[in-house]
Each structure stands twice: as C-alpha cells, then as structure tokens.
Amino acid sequence: MVTVLDNRQPAGVLPRPRHPEKAHRPDNATMVPKPDWIRVKAPTSQGYHETRAIARSNNLVTVCEEAGCPNIGGCWEKKHATFMIMGGICTRACSFCNVATGRPHALDRSEPESVGRAVAAMGLNHVVITSVDRDDLDDGGAEHFVRTIRAIRAAAPGTTVEILTPDFLRKPGALETVVAARPDVFNHNLETVPSNYLTVRPGARYFHSIRLLQQVKELDPTIFTKSGIMVGLGEERNEVLQLMDDLRSADVDFLTIGQYLQPTKKHHPVIRYVPPEEFASFETVALSKGFLVVAASPLTRSSHHAGEDFDRLKAARLARQAAA
Template sequence: MVTVVDTVSGNTKRVRHPEKAHKPDTEIQRKPDWIRVKAPTSKGYLETKDIVKSNNLVTVCEEAGCPNIGGCWQQKHASFMIMGEICTRACAFCNVSTGRPTALDDNEPENVAKAVFQMGLKHVVITSVDRDDLDDGGAQHFYDTILAIREASPHTTVEILTPDFLRKSGALEKVVSARPDVFNHNLETVPSNYLTVRPGARYFHSIRLLQRVKEIDPDMFTKSGIMVGLGEERNEVLQLMDDLRVADVDFLTIGQYLQPTRKHHKVMNFVTPDEFKAYETIAYSKGFLMVSASPLTRSSHHAGDDFAKLQAARAERNGLKA
C-alpha cells in the first residue's frame, strides 16, 4: 500500500496501485472450475500467519495474492519477500505495489532466519521486490539473508527468486557467492509481451542472467517460470523453452495468469489442463530436469518437494543414486 494525496480534497489515503489509478478497467473473467480454490481457514494457516506477522515479515504469498496460500501455509511453507513491499517497477501482471521504497531493514535477514527456524522449514524460498533505487539492486541483502538462514538452520536448503539486477554490475556474482541451492529468476512471459506486460525488463538480459549463474557455478540448480494466458502463441512458448535450455536452465514452471484487479492486464484465455500437460511433455523432451505445468502452478509452490525431485533427476541423469 502507498500513501497518496487527493488533489481535490487534500486528504491522504492508502491505495495499493496508485500508478494504475488512471488506467481503464478491464473485465475480470469468471474462472473455470479447474482453477477455483477454497478460502484458507486451517489451524496451520493461522499459525504460519502469526509467525510471519510476529517477525514483521512480508510474504509473496500474500502480496501476489497466490491462490495456493491456504495449502502452503497449512503445511508451514512460505515464501518470504525481502526488502519491503513496494516495488520500483510497475509490471502489468503483478499485484505488488509500485512506488518509492522505504529504507532496507537491517534486522530483516535475522528476522527471516528466525522465522525459518521457528517454522522448522526444510526448504525456504526467498524473493524480493525490484529495488532499482539501490546501487546493487539489493544483492547484499540477499547475501546477508542467505547467510543468516545458513547460520540459524544449517540443514535448510535455500531457494532464491531474484529480480534481474538490470544495470547492477557485480550484483549477480555477489548473490551466487552465497551459494543458494536453487537460483530462480522468472521470465514471466514470452518476449513479444514484454513491452506491455514487463516493460521495465529485457528478455535476453534475463536469459543471460540465468546463463551466467551456470558459468559461475555449474552445479547450482537454475529455475525459471512463465505465466500463460497473456496472449502468447504456442510456438512462442516452445521457443522460450529452447532459449532457457541454451542457458542450461534445469527447472521450468508454467502456470495460468490470473488478473489481480480490473487495472491489471486482462486474461486473454484460460489454458486447459490438457494443454498444460502437453507443455510439460514437450519441455521434458527438450531436456529440462524438472517441469511443473498446471493451472495453479506457481514458482514457489511445492518448492521443497520439487527440490528433492530435482536432486533425484540430476542423480539419475548422471547415473548416480539419489
């Protein structure tokens, strides 16, 4: 949420997307039966919510309006979003607020590590807003958070989902030096959609970022994800798969785009479960170690279970025991 001033009354009010206030409304389509989920109410969900709030933390589960939050939080799985809840970019698909971010919280790495320990997480996902305002894009903060988790919970595996660090020299190298177990950076959509869907990013920079991770540390697992239903063509998705394989990316996730509000990019179509299955089959044939493709697939959904499968798949490919 961001505080803005009403130019007529002079009063201030809190709004989530001030940068989208003057954009025309688009109709939110009714979701098909295969996408609907129940509202979260379980005891485990409420316990996880309490741990998150008591440590003054932000989760992408809440900020992005993830449909899987009930199931994940019931099992005490959460994806922590560091460096605040205000992003410097205004992507047309994203439900995170855009504006001028606040200063970094120096205690946040330790607070995240404390929550990971309290929840007894075997695998944790750490993501962030874009911080183009910082000289290193927040690379040092990622580094500090990973190391704090390692110290508090040495047996917890760490997956990071990073911004693109566009024009931030040395930032990627700093993050990789902390040796996360999985380095994830999402392409989000096909290149023809970038101008309208992800205007602050550059498709081939993101491809190069993922490729560079493997050049620095060939053993580090890399991962990327996209949404479908944004108007992409099937052949564009297949070309994107090839681009990721050229960068030696191990894991691909594909999920249905869901429109957060009437001010966001509209859903152009709902991809059927059979179409997702076809994408999964093709992706495996192109050489990915792991593929998760379904209407409710999200980048961090089942991340812990998927990491175990990823390790097993690499071991099998290398002819070793998992």
Template sequence: MVTVLDTIDQKRRLRHPEKAHRPDSEILKKPDWIRVKAPVSKGYSETRDIVRSHNLVTVCEEAGCPNIGECWDKKHATFMIMGEICTRACAFCNVATGLPTALDREEPENVGKAVLKMGLSHVVITSVDRDDLADGGAQHFAEVIHAIRRISPGTTIEILTPDFLRKEGALEIVVAARPDVFNHNLETVPSNYLKVRPGARYFHSIRLLQRVKEIDPTIFTKSGIMVGLGEERNEVLQLMDDLRSADVDFMTIGQYLQPTRKHHPVLNYVTPDEFKSYATIAKTKGFLVVASSPLTRSSHHAGEDFAKLRAAREALHASRT
C-alpha cells in the first residue's frame, strides 16, 4: 500500500541531511498501526490550492506529517509562519536549517485571508525558530493573531511557539495577543536533549509554559512529546509531573518517525496499548485533555480537542462551586 510517508520521501531527501550531523542509520520497518493512505481526495487538493494561492507554508508539508491526507481533506491545515528555514538543527526535525530570509510583512494578512477562505473554526499557527531576530519572532506571531481576529473573528486560535530562548520580553508580547491555546512542545525527555534538541533547554521550556499561566490564567496551555527516541517509561511519567507542576492543561504523545537516514533513528515503536496506558496515567495526573496514540501530532484534531478543553474546564469549575 502506498503511504503518505512513501509519497513524500523524495521531497525529504532533498532537504538538509547534514543538519543532524549523523551517519546514515538503519530505519526500522514501520508497523501496520502507523500506516496511512496517500492524500488523493478533492478536499486535499482544494486545501493545497488555497495554501499555494496565498503564498503560505504549512508544517503539514514541511515536517512530512502522516496525517496530512486526513486533515487537508477536512480543510484543516497548520500554518508555519516566518519562512521555511529554521535557525536550529534538531535531530528529529525535517524542516531545513540555515540562514532565514526576511519576514514577509504581508504574511499576517495572507494567513487571515486563508483562514477565512477555508472556513476554519479553529486554526493552529506554528513557526520555525528565529534566533536571528531580536524578539525571536514574537511580534510577528502577535500580528498574525491580530490579523486572524480581524479577518475571521469567529475563529479560535492555537499557537505552537518556539522557546524564545534568551529573548527577554518575547513571551509577554505573544501572550498579550491572547491566543486561545498556547502550545510549546517539550518534544522529548530531558536526558535526550543534548542529542535530540541541542539548541533548547528542558527547564526553560517548562518555565515558559508556567509563565503563560502566570500572565494570563485564562489561556489554555499545551505541550507534547514524541516517544521512540530511547526514553524510559519512568522518564515520561516524570515529564508529565513537570508539566502539571507548570499547570499545563493538555498533553499530546505521539510516535517519532524518522524523516531520513541522516536524522535520529527510531529506537522502538510504542504499541497502541502502551499509548493508552500513558493516556490513562496522564489523566489521573490532572491534565484536562490527553491525546496519546501512534499518529498523534500537536495539531491533529486540534479543533475537536479545543472543544474538549473548554468542556473539561467548565466541568471542573462546576465541580468546585
């Protein structure tokens, strides 16, 4: 069966394999539970045309998401702002690394127009890391949020941000724009950071999420990790506790899939039953919503999950009154 991952393999090979600084590694055979069909639907084509006509970039394509066929068929897309080139070289990521281009000042307006044209009730906005900018791109994030609010006021907004490491005041700029959901992914357990996410700092990311709640407790916070990178189960459980100590509302857990042989290898495939176990434990730890499955990604079913977040918060408040 032709899969999404097979379909985009050629594109991945054209990216920057040197970014991970690894020799070719053996790619484990994918189990049946993570195989998905290639995107061929009319809805997929219509979404692709809207993205192209507004000169936009999506993380769906850039990161080779296995859910692209399903999401684009429903006209759901995650927009990636501030260009296609990242200033960091994470060993798991298929986005190109290098010197980014100047910001597109028309991008906020174009994103807003695309959101309206696609009729999105909920949209996810992410970005590359822009360590080259004084504010890490915080003001650009705010401008995109403001443009969507103005052009498509009925749309709720979820952002998936970089860590704004060493960019004083950047987080405050983004939070002041009042997104409905603030997502920042930890990606993996702290013991993996030097080899998987070397440009980031685990406890800085935890503090970033905690700070969002301190500034504006009404904003939902969210974070996600990949498994299959050599983490131990007890490390994942400790990470859950760290997120809850920062009052994070929503956690996602998905299977890491190796983009190319130059990237960090998949060390194991976590079974669907293990994902269910993680979900059960995470719920007992107090997360309002947990998404845990092999194909879970940060923005997969984001609109439906946002509705669950609101309902869970309302139920929690009702139980305390």
C-alpha cells in the first residue's frame, strides 16, 4: 500500500493535469486568502498523535490526511478517523481533490482485518470507511468494501459502520454487493452542482450518482443514505436548491454542505468564500425539504461528527415515524 503524505509522488503516479476553470486565473496568481471563519489551528494534541500512531502501525491510509481535511486536529484528538481503503492512488483526476492520481497498486488483501484491528484499538462507536476510485477493478472495489465491513463487525461488534463510496460507474452488480452487507449509513457525495461536473468531477455523471442513492433505498429502505456537496466553486444558489430537490426525489436522508478549499494552485480555484449565514440559510431550506438531518457550515465535511450525526439520524427517523 502506498500512502501519500507529502508532495513526493510514488512510482506510477501521474502529474495532476490542469483543468479548465470557470474563472480565469493567470498562472502566477496567488490563492485567495482564507477569511477568519475558515481558519483552524495546526493539530498538536496527544490524542491526535495517538490516532496517527494507530493508523501508522496498521499501515492504513486516512482521508483525513490525504484530502487535507481542516478538521483533522479536532477529530483525531477524539480518536475519530475516516479510513480510506484500496490504497492512496485514485484512477480519476477530479480538479478539487488532493488525492494522487495514477495507476493503483494491487489490493492489499489483509487491509480489511487491519482496519478492523484499528477500529477496535481506537474504541470507536462509529466508523467511516471511504476509498479512492478504482475503475481498474471489475467491481470497482465493491467486494473489498464488503470484506472491510465484515472485518470491522468481527473485531468491534458494537461499532456502527458508515461507508462513503465511489459511484461504481459501469460496474454492474457492484452496488447490490455493497448494500447486501448492510452498512448502517451509505454515503455517496455529489460534490457539486451538475453544471460544474465537466470541470470539477469530469469522470462522474450527476444523474448516475442520484440514481445510485435512490437504488440503495430501493434495495434496503432501512439503510440511512447521505450525500454532500462543496460550495464556493461558482455554483448559483438556485442550482444548490435544485440539487436538494434531486436528492430528496431519491429519498436521501442526510445532506452535508461545506466550503471548498483549494489544496494547491493547480487545483480548481475557490470562486467564493461563502459566509456562515448563507450556510445557515441552506440548512433551514434543506430541512424544510424533508431531509432528516442537515449539516451546513464552512468547515462541514462528510465524516465530521459522523457518530453524533448517526445518533441524530436515528432520533429524527423515530420522531418522523411517531408523527406519521
């Protein structure tokens, strides 16, 4: 397994291509300074270093590091981490993402058990498992997700499992395989509004992702479904509201909305830093549209406070059923 933790690229990793951008920026332009509400302190706590040590000792990749998540200090201090399975090299080159792109290595067949051991060692009540896109695999990595879910439940029977999956595009039967393992939460992020897909998420298809989430509910209505987007990529407010409607048409339970942060100058630029009051407005509107839970703030990320949010999901579902 290759873990990319600095600016060096392991063998076989392709340089990230430049992507067309909605707003022209000269090559020597500097990145837009972050406003005060988006700044976070560098992690230094003992809990952070203990979590880091557990990940290292089990040879695991975390999306917290790979994606440069701004919440890593707070989450790791509490021993919350999102494990990224199937290696640290993605087969796609989305312009927002800081994960390395290239030809992945063979799957580590011992990885599911390593994840299970780490979850048990950290004493997690709830764990999030995500992955790189593995378009090179016949099933897109579906069976590896299943093996990881099973390994976690064997090592830590009381831990609830949330998965954040790729879209399994052109991988027949992959979704059904994963749903049959019955994760507690099935998350698949739309990332942005459809008009941005060619520049932000060129390897994906917006309505395929909507349909994927809808199929989860058709296959097993008891599984909570979840999706998230970033704002600040040049989207219009009405596009975000239409995206909410599209997700509700697929019966998605939980929506997350966070501020896009540009990892490097070569990535898609931040078109706008959205102020906190607009996130509060998005949350109000989304709840009125029928989502069970909404998390919207500049620093919101898919797996941030995932355990607490799972408790909120269960309580909201019970309240809705009682009111019906």
